[in-house]
Amino acid sequence: MAGPAPDLGSYLIVKHSTWKGKYKRILSIGAEGITTYNPSSLEVTNQWLYKHIINISPTLRNTAQNQVANEFQLSMYKRNKVDHMRFSSDHRTDIITKVLGHRAAFAQPLVDNLRCTGHKLSGQDGSKRSSVILLVTPRGVEQISTGAAGGGGCAGVTVAHYHYADIAALVP
Template sequence: MGITTYNKDTLRVTNQWPYAEVYSVRPDPNVKSSQPQLQRLALIVVDNNRKRHELTFASEYRAEVLTDLLRFRDRFGERLKPSSRIAANKLGWSERVSSVLLSPTPISIDKIDSITGTVLKSYLYRDMECIDRVSLFDPHLTAFILSVTFTSCISDLLSLFYCHF
């Protein structure tokens, strides 16, 4: 498996790269003035001689494309750096506190069970409305609210996390 591009009019395959040939993918911040609605992304591939080539693509769905591509980043040629984990507490809607680990990844903030190490929830960046810091009376605690909008839900999800620093 890998990445395939198609002609948008005929849906004919135009290019294919196995994941092992993909070095990385990233947003391209440059915007063409003639098409501001199209956001670009850069795909860096490696050829048989280990030479890197940067290919640029434009899509109005850049966030979705990047998120879907980066789900398979563990199969890319670029070596993954271990992600950091931060011990935190989550205050649930029923005021129940649970100990979790938070781990930032290229596509999300993962909430991880602190005992089993299982990913309980991935908050995708593309779905985040905002991250707001919350003032607390304890100067040793840092708290923030994560507001996420899911396309399958009508309302937003608000999650309150706090940790000791």
């Protein structure tokens, strides 16, 4: 990366290595990529530009005890081949959400986002309906204004972002 840029978030994580076992790292999410540090010495241990990252996703697997709910996988190009690294953190949803904010810069092109229309219910009894456009993105759902009265003014403007980490449920 070209010089230090302010980090958007830093997290204590555990790296899962098949040959070294599990060990702690600091994962920093920056404007241009992701960096991991040794927490004892703050030495840079790995660095990936977003243009080399293929994907970040939760890892859901069952163990003898229970489902591992805090693991995630980072997939990237390394020496012209695909490499996968597994990590775990209590802040998995925040990490994935922040990294997916840079999805447009990833190595593989972004598939078109799903766009659909719907209605937002408001009022104490939910009886007031206003038309909305919802755009499903890699890190959440965006509410886009329709330009209609009560729809947020100008058409096509992002009115709100709802990150998956903050969504309890989607109801049909």
